[in-house]
């Protein structure tokens with residue numbers, strides 16, 4: 001099982017290079033002003049040029065209008081747009097069509113109802129990112145370093161491909177992979193030494209933990225009473 005790895009919220013050459021050298025597949029730049037990881041379009045453009053051809057470049061946006069998205073797309077030239085706000089199914093389809101870029105739609109998960117909503121977005125988003133819902137009163141819609149109950153994903157259609165995020169780090173990602181079947185893994189806080197400060201050692205340890213993960217063939221998931229082997 002090869003799992004795509006995304007590191008989000010990179011803002012320095014040193015940490016970007018550490019992620020690239022460790023074999024990251026996607027690198028995310030955050031365009032949400034309240035985030036401690038927010039970068040300007042100019043800064044993201046420099047970092048994106050450094051990463052281009054080595055990893056896919058993701059522009060993370062939150063409920064952004066077309067004019068602001070266009071500014072990012074024209075200058076940074078991302079490979080992906082990540083929509084991490086409360087964008088509707090219609091808005092996801094509109095952004096994808098208008099900009100001609102694949103869209104990674106983030107959905108906050110806290111309960112079974114949130115999981116069932118994922119199916120609504122599956123046909124319009126190029127890929128889904130299942131993240132923890134932010135704690136009440138949080139300033140950020142993501143990047144809060146909190147996990148959700150991964151067992152909730154047992155209810156997902158097994159054919160639905162998704163990326164997993166929310167409070168993942170080198171210590172818990174193997175357990176997350178053992179309980180779920182994500183196409184990819186995404187982390188931000190879990191590879192930082194302080195909010196917004198990415199740590200090269202934590203990035204390396206995180207990617208090594210994912211690459212080193214081996215599913216236990218005797219430990220299939222139980223879905224609706226039926227054992228699904230790995």
Ligand SMILES: O=C(O)c1ccccc1N[C@@H]1O[C@H](COP(=O)(O)O)[C@@H](O)[C@H]1O
Nearest residue numbers: 008035142143144145166167187188189
């Ligand atoms: O990282 C941020 O600052 C951020 C801001 C606004 C929306 C989303 C954000 N990050 C995304 O959230 C996931 C989970 O973060 P964490 O690992 O729990 O800290 C992250 O991978 C980003 O895609």
